[in-house]
Amino acid sequence: MKALRYTPSLPRFLGARLLGKRFPKGLLPLRLEEVPLPERAGFQRVRVLLSGVCGSDLALLYGKSPPTISPFFSFPAVLGHEILGEVEGEKVAVNPLLACADRGLPPCPMCQRGEEGLCQNVAEGGLAPGMLGYNQDLPGGWGEWVLAREERLYPIPQGVPDERAVLAEPLAVVLRGLKRLWPWPEEVLILGMGTIGLMAVRLLRALGYSGRVHAVAKYPHQAERARAFGAERVYGSAREALLERARRYRYLLFEGYRGGYPWVVEASGSGKGFREALALAEEGGKVLLLGAPGLEWADLSPFWFKEVALVGSYTYTREEFGEAVALLKELQGLEGLVGGVFPLEAWPKALSARGKALFRP
Known part of the structure; x- marks a missing residue:
């Protein structure tokens, strides 16, 4: 082939x-x-x-x-x-996913819990890793x-066009991430309006989220789509979004901020986006990594100085994948x-x- x-x-x-x-x-x-x-x-x-x-x-x-x-x-x-x-x-x-059952192995502790995306045997058994x-x-x-x-x-549910149906896998990743941040606050900021970020905006509204959705979009066409999907406020940069909500302090050549957003979703997948997400989160807030930055430097002080929590989403359970497929029918556009x-x-x-x-x- x-x-x-x-x-x-x-x-x-x-x-x-x-x-x-x-x-x-x-x-x-x-x-x-x-x-x-x-x-x-x-x-x-x-x-x-x-x-x-x-x-x-x-x-x-x-x-x-x-x-x-x-x-x-x-x-x-x-x-x-x-x-x-x-x-x-x-x-x-x-x-x-190719977890324990696919590899002909007894279930590892993660697979026993239904967490096949965290399978401990992804490099074991009768199949190559991955x-x-x-x-x-x-x-x-x-x-x-x-x-x-x-x-x-x-x-695939009846009536779902192919170009929407093929998005089931990334949709399942977004769904898992949003569920991991429960209970949801009254406001959320989503950083990066590529495919994953826009999916997060659209899925939040489909799941019944009625709070304020803020978004950071790099390009005008992304900003337009974010508003169409349910974002109430769209910023052209992370700095613009930060200055809207946080108080700025200066000492010599350094800047620091207090305040921000209770919930920040980093969907750009860049090291810059990760650093910006940490700065955008308010004291005691949460950052969800839906993007996948690799080796990057970052100021880790927000984790202890602001007690920001960090959550990631990489794959999904079988049930979450099935839920994402079922939701496709509701996600017009x-x-x-x-x-x-x-x-x-x-x-x-x-x-x-x-x-x-x-x-x-």
């Missing part, structure tokens, strides 16, 4: 890390190849209809992934973990077919986040797309 396969290259990794998105796309370690589709007992073939380009995929390609998580993935691999597929004419969202999209034994969604166990397949649908051959254009890029094999 045709597939986009990532093969690590240390020189290209270092070059991409140094130059970021200025690095020539033709030199990225990604190639369209003919790859065999393996057979595996207990797994069934799923024809890929659409597969998303995630921020974590871009982080891997551009050398931004933290080295400490590299033992829990395996390469070379066909990328793509946001997958809309088809089995016997039925459209399904594919849960890409979930679909980061696994050298099983191909991800940037190809024509994937393999998955039946319980990893979730039927979410498909507007898609910036383009590309054939596999046009992968350089897909990586440059504004908005969420999808592959259609």
Whole structure:
């Protein structure tokens, strides 16, 4: 089958890390190849209809992934973990996790609790490390077919367009994060109006959140979408949002602030965004990391001086994934986040797309 396969290259990794998105796309370690589709007992073939380009995929390609998580993935691999597929004419969202049950192992303590996203055996058992999209034994969604166990397949509700259905996986990550911050305060600030940040705005309103939603958007089109999804106040920068709510103090060359927002969602996935989120949180507030910054420096004093709490969301439980799929029917307009649908051959254009890029094999 045709597939986009990532093969690590240390020189290209270092070059991409140094130059970021200025690095020539033709030199990225990604190639369209003919790859065999393996057979595996207990797994069934799923024809890929659409597969998303995630921020974590871009982080891997551009050398931004933290080295400490590299033992829990395996390469070379066909990328793509946001997958809309088809089995016997039925459209399904594919849960890409490969936890104890998928690996032929007895459940670890996390899997016993239903927390498969925190499985302690992701590098053990009869499969290579990593979930679909980061696994050298099983191909991800940037190809024509994937393999998955039946319980990893979730039927798409009737009437949901494909461009919305393929967003089930990142939606499940956002859903888990928002639930982890319960009880919800009367106000929330969401930093970064890319796909994940806009999903957070839209999902909060769909879940019945009636408080004030503030957003920080870098571009006018993001600000417009944030308002359409339910944000009441949109700022052009984190500093603007901070000065709106916090009191500024100065000593010599240094600045400090008191006040801010009770709840800050960091959705940009950048080190700068993480540092800004810590500054934006009020005393005793919470910061939710929905983005995935890697190795970054940060002033840690907000954790003790302001007693800010930090929460992360990486994957989901089976129930949370199923809840996200069920919510798709209510989330009209979410498909507007898609910036383009590309054939596999046009992968350089897909990586440059504004908005969420999808592959259609």
